[in-house]
Amino acid sequence: MVQNIIDFLEDFGLWGLFIHSFADAIIFPVPAFFTQVSLSVMTPSSALWLATVGFIGCLLGTPIGYYIGKLLGKSILYRFLKKKWIDSATNLFQKNGEAAILIGSFTPIPFKVFTILSGSLAFPLWKLIVYAAIGRAIKFYAIGALFYYYGRAAKGMVHEVTMYIFLIGVPILLIGLFLKRKFGKKKQDADANNSVALDQTPSE
Template sequence: MLKSICEKLANSRFGIAAMCLLTYLGGFIFPVPSDIMLPPMIIGRPDRWKPLMIACVLCSVAGACSAYLLGFAFASELATWAQSVNLEEINQATTLMAEYGPPILFIAAFAPIPFKTLALAAGAGAMPLAAFLPAVVLGRAIRFYIISKVTLQGLKWMQT
């Protein structure tokens, strides 16, 4: 169902706005991968893959910054809540951020692991923005570049 909704949005005049909104929300609260709209948008307009990819990177980074700010603003509340409900994912993210810092954030930004949880933990742990932003931007740029190129290659194969 979500796939058909995304495909319909991708082909509408609201496609880019919907992609940007879903990518932003996917960066910190939406439980769907932030890149769900990029392939259908590229398939619809392969000549615009670069601006679409850049829009995804910027919106995803904005979402990650929102997660960071939420973590920073509500660090003690998040810690209390995570302990009370024993959320293993948040506890693991906090441990990973404390132990590895920016490198684990870069890997999370690039790989399909719970990136928003680590961005939240980075804020809760008060990671310096000078370390947070480069890791997030580079990781997200690589991820969306690979998704764009794989989509373009798949489109090329389908047309031959």
């Protein structure tokens, strides 16, 4: 079934990848990764352009997945996807929503789980779009760059490289989040202390 869907979308080229990436962020059960790789094997010179089209399609579909979650809740996910994926993603969200989205961009858990969960758990939409843009750009363009520079030989490298990106890139992004929060908290504490100091200053 997966191969039949990919074969069908391949016939539409760039538009097929756009539609697949758009639907992948909403509820479509097959990740756009497969269509991107398949089309990149056919025309490696267009791999970066394919990555761009897939990335844009994914970002445009993200708010729709979000509002589906907001309106219908995460119960819709259980009808189409594996329970273990949904439970894992929910646990990640409960610990740290931003980290969940970044990690979700690289894990085998379909990305629509994170867009719909964001809506159902009232995670801010703008944050979802920002962190989805970072994570999905890395994944789409890493695959695109591989095929652009190595041609059809990149097909055998894709899974290994995406694993290395996950093992190296995700920790770097998480450290960045940690530092952002740490310095943000320090700034808030400093502002609060300054506010208290001003309140305690005797008026003339």
